[in-house]
Amino acid sequence: MSGKLFIVGLGPGGQEHMTLRARQALQESEVVVGYKTYLRHIQELVKDKEVLASGMTKEMDRAWTAIQAARQGRVTALVSGGDPGIYAMAPVVFELLHDKGIVPGPDGLAVEVVPGVPAVAAAGAFLGAPLSHDFACISLSDRLTPWEVIEKRLLAAAGADFVIALYNPKSKGRDWQLGRALEIIAGHRAAQTPVGVVRAAMRADQSVRLCTLATAASAPVDMATILIIGNSNSFTFQDVMVTPRGYLAKYGSPGGEEVGDE
Amino acid sequence: MSGKLFIVGLGPGGQEHMTLRARQALQESEVVVGYKTYLRHIQELVKDKEVLASGMTKEMDRAWTAIQAARQGRVTALVSGGDPGIYAMAPVVFELLHDKGIVPGPDGLAVEVVPGVPAVAAAGAFLGAPLSHDFACISLSDRLTPWEVIEKRLLAAAGADFVIALYNPKSKGRDWQLGRALEIIAGHRAAQTPVGVVRAAMRADQSVRLCTLATAASAPVDMATILIIGNSNSFTFQDVMVTPRGYLAKYGSPGGEEVGDE
Numbered sequence: 120m121s122g123k124l125f126i127v128g129l130g131p132g133g134q135e136h137m138t139l140r141a142r143q144a145l146q147e148s149e150v151v152v153g154y155k156t157y158l159r160h161i162q163e164l165v166k167d168k169e170v171l172a173s174g175m176t177k178e179m180d181r182a183w184t185a186i187q188a189a190r191q192g193r194v195t196a197l198v199s200g201g202d203p204g205i206y207a208m209a210p211v212v213f214e215l216l217h218d219k220g221i222v223p224g225p226d227g228l229a230v231e232v233v234p235g236v237p238a239v240a241a242a243g244a245f246l247g248a249p250l251s252h253d254f255a256c257i258s259l260s261d262r263l264t265p266w267e268v269i270e271k272r273l274l275a276a277a278g279a280d281f282v283i284a285l286y287n288p289k290s291k292g293r294d295w296q297l298g299r300a301l302e303i304i305a306g307h308r309a310a311q312t313p314v315g316v317v318r319a320a321m322r323a324d325q326s327v328r329l330c331t332l333a334t335a336a337s338a339p340v341d342m343a344t345i346l347i348i349g350n351s352n353s354f355t356f357q358d359v360m361v362t363p364r365g366y367l368a369k370y371g372s373p374g375g376e377e378v379g380d381e
Numbered sequence: 382m383s384g385k386l387f388i389v390g391l392g393p394g395g396q397e398h399m400t401l402r403a404r405q406a407l408q409e410s411e412v413v414v415g416y417k418t419y420l421r422h423i424q425e426l427v428k429d430k431e432v433l434a435s436g437m438t439k440e441m442d443r444a445w446t447a448i449q450a451a452r453q454g455r456v457t458a459l460v461s462g463g464d465p466g467i468y469a470m471a472p473v474v475f476e477l478l479h480d481k482g483i484v485p486g487p488d489g490l491a492v493e494v495v496p497g498v499p500a501v502a503a504a505g506a507f508l509g510a511p512l513s514h515d516f517a518c519i520s521l522s523d524r525l526t527p528w529e530v531i532e533k534r535l536l537a538a539a540g541a542d543f544v545i546a547l548y549n550p551k552s553k554g555r556d557w558q559l560g561r562a563l564e565i566i567a568g569h570r571a572a573q574t575p576v577g578v579v580r581a582a583m584r585a586d587q588s589v590r591l592c593t594l595a596t597a598a599s600a601p602v603d604m605a606t607i608l609i610i611g612n613s614n615s616f617t618f619q620d621v622m623v624t625p626r627g628y629l630a631k632y633g634s635p636g637g638e639e640v641g642d643e
Contacts, residue, residue: 130400131496135400135405136401137401139396139401178628179628179629180635202502202505204502204505204510205502205516206513206626209506213621215635227619232507232509234502234503234506235498236496236497237502240464240466240467243466243471244496247471248465248472248474249466250467251466251467251468251469253519253526254517255538256517263627263628271542272515272542278537280530280533281517281537361475363476364472364476366440367476367480373442
């Protein structure tokens with residue numbers, strides 16, 4: 120069997136943040152499967168391919184469609200925004216392979232996961248350097264995870280002073296989870312803790328807003344928004360959010376006397 | 382002042398996992414500053430540049446050198462492996478700008494953070510899909526962070542069933558932290574919990590080993606190693622480590638009857 124399945128991370132929106140390997144994987148593929156919004160970002164890269172698009176909530180269908188195409192001997196790319204392993208398609212494929220008794224690897228179906236720049240790293244870059252210490256990523260979608268589990272993780276991460284990145288803060292029919300999450304975190308962190316609210320980082324319509332734990336609940340958010348809540352040492356200056364690693368505190372400032380800004 | 386400072390994430394080792402934007406930033410730069418090991422990976426991309434290399438523990442010097450070059454009006458790239466915001470150079474630069482009263486942005490020093498594929502995403506891709514649910518990144522280096530803080534985070538992440546990625550498990554002079562960390566996690570998670578031990582993912586000398594919480598302490602690790610400890614639902618099959626998102630459990634298996642492997 121000569122088929123191959125690429126599970127490709129496209130990175131955050133714009134093609135300039137896609138890796139060379141992701142581009143190669145698309146070029147080598149005959150079939151490209153993905154959520155239509157992501158496919159729109161890479162139209163000219165896949166125009167000569169068989170493109171199988173589907174809606175947002177069809178993850179299982181997309182994964183199974185891609186697996187079947189690859190098993191028919193065709194080189195197939197299943198695309199994800201960001202990184203395919205972070206709240207994305209890679210696990211869905213492997214769950215299905217396991218469930219169907221399909222062996223991945225040289226003796227079965229060749230599968231290559233092509234990592235991409237995750238949305239959280241793009242949001243961090245856009246804000247400055249908010250993730251720079253230990254951090255936790257938590258999805259607020261209770262579609263597949265009981266809300267009690269999500270609350271437990273929010274509490275644990277807040278209590279241990281992790282920088283916290285919130286994925287999927289809101290969606291159609293999910294409007295209270297973000298407020299509740301910020302409430303839980305505020306129980307363990309100062310009201311003035313900086314919060315970066317980033318929408319569609321590295322895309323044409325990207326936007327960023329610096330808030331605090333006290334004001335973040337009123338920021339406009341959607342499914343494409345990531346919130347990054349600082350730890351107890353995070354600070355903002357100008358339009359930048361920073362979580363220090365501690366070099367200055369430990370080693371002091373290099374380069375002698377202060378320099379004024381020019 | 383026409384200088385600009387790029388803080389560039391090179392991604393995991395190999396150039397094929399570098400983004401187009403990272404490559405552009407290097408091309409546009411006159412000066413490239415970085416840790417010599419990373420610079421070795423991009424030699425031919427920077428051969429016509431002024432290259433300022435330094436040793437691993439010289440983060441402050443590297444950041445300050447790059448800031449000064451950019452302030453002298455030169456386009457400068459400060460390079461990091463992986464993503465520049467995740468245990469890397471971006472925060473060091475912003476801490477220094479803040480400390481020195483240098484304004485980033487249009488009215489001061491133009492700074493662009495170019496995100497990259499983080500080491501943890503590369504390790505995840507190499508293992509399969511271990512990160513796919515809520516996860517926490519924790520560095521075991523107590524050089525800048527008190528060990529009590531690290532222990533508190535390990536406990537919290539283990540207790541709330543996060544997938545846990547351990548950075549900097551070991552280095553010269555730090556040999557007991559990993560064993561202690563695994564002990565703490567084992568207090569909250571089954572001994573058979575899968576652990577992926579990945580060294581230098583996506584580099585020529587990459588290696589992966591699947592262990593369990595009971596056996597991981599004896600795996601060979603170094604500073605270039607990341608360990609990914611599964612949550613209570615993570616499983617392995619063949620050479621793959623997977624943390625399910627839960628689609629199968631919720632929606633059942635698509636595609637009708639089981640198919641045998643070919």
